[in-house]
């Protein structure tokens with residue numbers, strides 16, 4: 001089975017591509033479709049890249065992800081996040097290729113009090129979330145069998161993310177101040193990538209099981225202060241983590257106060273149980289340690 005992956009220079013796409021040759025990717029050829037082959041802001045490059053790659057499935061991870069910059073760069077955010085999925089869907093539907101597209105918790109307004117279900121009303125508060133929501137609609141309009149997997153709070157052992165920022169700061173500080181009024185579920189990209197390949201397999205066996213909108217994540221919910229505290233407990237227990245309100249760190253785009261996604265249906269379809277966000281973190285830190293031993 002040939003799987004083309006967009007966004008392979010990014011956190012998720014890169015991790016998916018790195019699974020080439022692993023047990024999780026057994027029987028799969030993972031083909032990177034970077035910006036050089038498929039520029040999501042240039043619609044004509046999309047069918048062309050698909051014809052060159054000849055995939056059975058496209059895992060669509062490429063996106064304009066600069067949440068704050070998007071507020072001042074609306075046109076590009078909408079071209080890449082809002083329109084490209086529609087072009088991708090049209091190209092794939094015409095060639096009978098399956099599409100699995102990644103979306104975000106930012107499609108919700110964050111005022112919820114319970115884990116969001118896929119059918120809950122959306123209401124993005126910023127350009128990034130609005131552009132991603134437009135992309136979901138554009139994709140389903142051109143490719144109704146597409147699978148959309150929303151996720152939030154991604155981090156991994158490599159790259160720029162909250163985990164690595166906290167680990168870096170803990171080397172030079174004894175006290176960290178972290179917001180405690182934004183709630184969600186930190187999600188380890190390593191586990192997400194492996195589960196996405198299982199999702200691909202499920203879609204090959206039973207197309208309708210993965211069609212439509214789904215929510216992924218680990219089980220449990222925390223806030224950034226809780227996540228930072230757990231990171232420090234494992235890696236730098238001498239560092240004190242102080243809670244602070246979001247007002248202390250103003251950002252160009254507002255962040256949802258609550259964006260936990262209800263992951264249970266996703267795992268029910270896969271026939272397994274989700275791991276907790278704490279276990280995801282332990283696995284990620286373990287992988288980081290293993291890697292540093294071999295470096």
Ligand SMILES: NC(=O)c1ccc[n+]([C@@H]2O[C@H](COP(=O)([O-])OP(=O)(O)OC[C@H]3O[C@@H](n4cnc5c(N)ncnc54)[C@H](OP(=O)(O)O)[C@@H]3O)[C@@H](O)[C@H]2O)c1
Pocket residue numbers: 006007008009010011012013034035038039040041060061062063064065080102103104105132151152153154155
């Ligand atoms: N990170 C999170 O916490 C988070 C949370 C919820 C949902 N998501 C979603 O998860 C998916 C993966 O996110 P990520 O964290 O892996 O993002 P990322 O690390 O920022 O990577 C984004 C990828 O998209 C590519 N890209 C951007 N503009 C492009 C264009 N015009 N043409 C082709 N490729 C382009 C980038 O390529 P270049 O290197 O060439 O720029 C990069 O490979 C996205 O759909 C994102 O919306 C992420």
